[in-house]
Amino acid sequence: MVFHKYAEAPIQAESALAERFLKTDRLDRIESKNDPLSLVTATGQIKAAHPALKTVVDLLNQTGREEGRVLLDKLNRAPYGWSKDTLRYIVAALLVGGEIKLRVSGEDITVRGPTAIDALKTNAAFNRVGVDLRDGGVPPENLIQAKDRLLELTGEDVLPLEDDISKVVTRRFPDLQRDYAYLASELRNLGLAGAETAEGIQDSLSEILKGDASDAAARLGPEECPLFKDLLWARDLDKALKGHLPAIVRRANRYIGAIPKLPAVGPLAALQAEVKEDLAGLREVFAQNDFFTKAPDIQTRVSRVEKAIETAAASLVAEYNADLESEKQRLEQSPDWPRIGGDNQEAFAAQLDALQLAVDPSLDGIRACLDARYPLQQRVAEIAQAIARIVEEQTRQASQDDAEVIDTQVEGGTEGTGPKALVVADFSFPAEIVSRSQLEDLIRRLEALRAELDRYAKIVFKP
Numbered sequence: 001m002v003f004h005k006y007a008e009a010p011i012q013a014e015s016a017l018a019e020r021f022l023k024t025d026r027l028d029r030i031e032s033k034n035d036p037l038s039l040v041t042a043t044g045q046i047k048a049a050h051p052a053l054k055t056v057v058d059l060l061n062q063t064g065r066e067e068g069r070v071l072l073d074k075l076n077r078a079p080y081g082w083s084k085d086t087l088r089y090i091v092a093a094l095l096v097g098g099e100i101k102l103r104v105s106g107e108d109i110t111v112r113g114p115t116a117i118d119a120l121k122t123n124a125a126f127n128r129v130g131v132d133l134r135d136g137g138v139p140p141e142n143l144i145q146a147k148d149r150l151l152e153l154t155g156e157d158v159l160p161l162e163d164d165i166s167k168v169v170t171r172r173f174p175d176l177q178r179d180y181a182y183l184a185s186e187l188r189n190l191g192l193a194g195a196e197t198a199e200g201i202q203d204s205l206s207e208i209l210k211g212d213a214s215d216a217a218a219r220l221g222p223e224e225c226p227l228f229k230d231l232l233w234a235r236d237l238d239k240a241l242k243g244h245l246p247a248i249v250r251r252a253n254r255y256i257g258a259i260p261k262l263p264a265v266g267p268l269a270a271l272q273a274e275v276k277e278d279l280a281g282l283r284e285v286f287a288q289n290d291f292f293t294k295a296p297d298i299q300t301r302v303s304r305v306e307k308a309i310e311t312a313a314a315s316l317v318a319e320y321n322a323d324l325e326s327e328k329q330r331l332e333q334s335p336d337w338p339r340i341g342g343d344n345q346e347a348f349a350a351q352l353d354a355l356q357l358a359v360d361p362s363l364d365g366i367r368a369c370l371d372a373r374y375p376l377q378q379r380v381a382e383i384a385q386a387i388a389r390i391v392e393e394q395t396r397q398a399s400q401d402d403a404e405v406i407d408t409q410v411e412g413g414t415e416g417t418g419p420k421a422l423v424v425a426d427f428s429f430p431a432e433i434v435s436r437s438q439l440e441d442l443i444r445r446l447e448a449l450r451a452e453l454d455r456y457a458k459i460v461f462k463p
Contacts, residue, residue: 003081008051011036011086018088018120022112025167027096028159039093044159046097052090055080057099060133065103068119068126084123091131092120096163098137101214103130110134111166113212138162142221149220149228153235162217169208169216177205180234186241190249194237194289201230233289240292248295252282252302255309258363267315268366274308310361316369320357320376327380328352334384336391338445341426344390348383355379394425422456424449429461 013036020034028044039047047053059074060066066074071091075082082090094100095109095116102109104119119129138146143160150165151157154172158164183198204227208219219227256279262268278301285291285298328349331337337345357372359365433439449459 002078005055005079006081008055009037009080009082009086009090012083013086013089015085015122017085018092019117021089021092022096022117022120026159027161037090039090044161046093046099048097048099052082053094053097053099056087056090056094057133060100060131065130065132068129068131071131072123072126088120088123088126091126092116095120096161098134098162101132101134103132107211108214109211110214111163111212111216113163113166113170113214115212138217138221143217145223145225146217146220149225153228153231165220166213166216169213169220173205173209173213176231176234177202177209180238183234183237183241186246190246191253191286192249192291193287194233194291197230197289198234198237201227201234204230237292240295245292245295245298248299248302249286252286252298252305254363255279255302255305256282259305259309262366263370266319267312271308271312275305278302278305306362309363309366313359313361313363313365313369316366317357317359320369320372324352324355324357324376327376331380331384331387333444334387335448335451336387338427338448339394339424340387340390342428343426344387348387351379351383394423397423420456421458421460422449422452423460423462425462427461 017034017036021030024030024034026044027040027046028042030040030044032038037050037052039050039053041047056071056075059071068091072084072087074080075087076084091100092112095102096112098110102116102119104115107115109116109119118125120126140160143162143165146165147158147160150168153176154168156168156172158168180198180201184195184202187193187195187198208216208227219225255275259272259275259279262272264272282298282301285294288294291298331348331352332345340348355372355376357369359368427445430438430442433442452459
């Protein structure tokens, strides 16, 4: 009989059958019109022992890779006589069953997907496709492992079939690639470990998606699967970075960089000693890929550092204000202070009071304390110089103004030739004294004038 192999595939398939077969989501529920040769079992497996499938496999074993055009011609002639549309349907089943691979545009395609569908859609498209046997399919236990891992990563439960696994990977892994694309740059911006791992994940995702994710099951199925572990790591990291951790890390990095650079004196030296261990611990944690699993420890260390900063800032503010008060008292107790008059005294006292410091108990507050030191010194020096200028001007006016010369005899002096008087303006005597401090202030101001009696015959107080 010339066409004795025809009985293995005795149908005239529709032109679109191969495409419909590949587009069937659940092969365990495939309709008979899409599988007229019953190449699929009730559980969705391909019947590798079906005579038509075995014939194509045996032929490829003999010839090696064949072009689609050659296969169509060979199996259309005796002893087969198969319809070309039927052969494309049979090739589609062999692809799904993991028996063959398609060579399309330089890439091996081992699963059903857009590339495979386009390659088998028409006889004209199939003419340009290479068909070859696979070296070996994915072991069943690896398919189950890949299925379980895919469920963990995507939440989708699929049949343990290569093409079903690849189909989910093709649909869902681009989302993972997009969702985790920011990880590497974010880790570098935060000064954290793991940027290289994040970049490796992007490369691995690009690789597994090639060729319609044909080798997804082979990549996800082995006992040791770095990509699966990396994707779990990326998922947990992504969750951590979308919470409060980045803000805590930024604060920690600021302390790590700034505190050791502060002047190691007084409260700041105590601060540096107190936080040294915690800063070293934070640096160590940030150098580990799993730093985000230690978020409670990071938070605890940062809180301790911030508490120490608050204490140091409060001490610095107290020191600053104490120094300001000391400078104020030094000026007020100087001999020149009583001579400048009440109005000037009030003005200078107000200027000194304006230098009082109140800052947040933070690293910024510490910086503000340090930055305020120089302006304080400058302002005190300027006030002291202003007081000296006022006194100097008073002395000059007293010696040049004829109105201030006392010509009458004073203590034995000759009329018209008596010594001059020191005129003190705005020296107010209180109408009454009701406290010890008022009396002491008056005595202090009078004592400051005592030395002037060595140069002047008298002191004249002008309102």
